[in-house]
Amino acid sequence: MKDYLDLVLSKFKPLIDNASYRINNPLGAAFIFSWIIVNWQAVYFFFFSDQKAEEKLSFLKSLYAVANDTGTTSINYNTLIWWPLFAAIGYLVLAPAISNIATTIWTWVDKYCSSKRMSFLEKTVFITPEERDQMYLSFEGVKTQYRDQIKDLKSEIYSLRQIVSLQDENQGLVVTPNINEHIAEEAQLTVIEDLEPNRSPLSHDELFNKLSTKSNSYVFDKWISEQFDLDIDYQTHFAEMSTIKTIINQLLKDNHTPLRDFSLGGTHINRQLLESTLKKLEIKNLAEKNDDNTYRLSESAFIKLRNILSQ
Incomplete structure (x- = not known):
């Protein structure tokens, strides 16, 4: 059954693909929405009215049929085709331009507001120069304190290593070079x-x-x-x-x-x-x-x- 349906639908595949291309085309989609907006009365009455089919057709005929001086009627192509087509083309042409203009205006406003905020922050004094200097002095004091502690600990470590090396000397092992040179080298003292x-x-x-x-x-x-x-x-x-x-x-x-x-x-x-x-x-x-x-x-x-x- 499935193969039979695929065979039947394959006959209509070119038609379906062509219709899909037309609908997905920007101009086709814009024309459809424009046509619905311009002819909203016909769309609303045709889909949502409870009238009989003959009455619906009579209403649609009254919308698009125009009486001529000769007593004959003709189709109102302005409402049916031309106005939706012009609206679709106008949308495709003006929408990108309006979008670019809006983006340009927003970018300018954002940059202007950012510059104002930066100008305000630059003029705002959060701390006085004296407080800033005191802050730097405090930071340097803490850094110096911990640096000295690290150097003392390294000196102590290598002093202990020297003691161990002296103990090893009694067993005939090679003595470590001068401790001061080790301390200066390892502690990276200048x-x-x-x-x-x-x-x-x-x-x-x-x-x-x-x-x-x-x-x-x-x-x-x-x-x-x-x-x-x-x-x-x-x-x-x-x-x-x-x-x-x-x-x-x-x-x-x-x-x-x-x-x-x-x-x-x-x-x-x-x-x-x-x-x-x-x-x-x-x-x-x-x-x-x-x-x-x-x-x-x-x-x-x-x-x-x-x-x-x-x-």
Whole structure:
């Protein structure tokens, strides 16, 4: 039975496919909805009226039949075809344009409201500069406290290892090298050596040129990572290190650098990021603020940078 029905329906398959294409076509679908809207009276009366079929046909004839001067009747193609067709074409043409206009207006309104919100937030002071400075000092104090505790624990660990190695020595085992070297190496302490007495100190320009070389770039990055407890291989920390490195290089070139002159790759650094980074440098005693609100590299930082090149 199923095979018989499939055989019968296969005869009508081209007709069904063609009708489906017409209905799914944007113009066909728009024309059908437009026709229903324009001829709503005929649709409503034909489907929902309780009148007999003859009365329904008479009503439809009265809607679409137009009497001529010659006494004959003709079909009103305006209501039946042309008005729905024009409405469908108008919908297909105007709907995308209206949608694009509405999207453009909404995008503009959204950007305008976003800019107003950002402007309001920038003008709103959540904390005073004194409170911000105190917050930075508190953070650095906590970091320093835990860093010192970690170093003490590492020193204790390697002291205990030295005791164990001394006990092993009595059994003929090899003695571990100097404990101070182990402690300095494992705790990653920076040993700053005095400059050679017969070597003249580097100037700011000479130091800047040496730090800019490829061979010293990694040493410079490593020193920054140690000063600020950053991971040189971590992408987020690398971005912060680049900002710090740029600021230190700028301070090396000019001891009276205003905020507007700091730039990263030709682009001015964000004002809030710049102020927070300079504050960190001040807390670390690596930068100092001049009386004219410009910044300079501290003598302590200059000595440390010279020492890392002399090692």
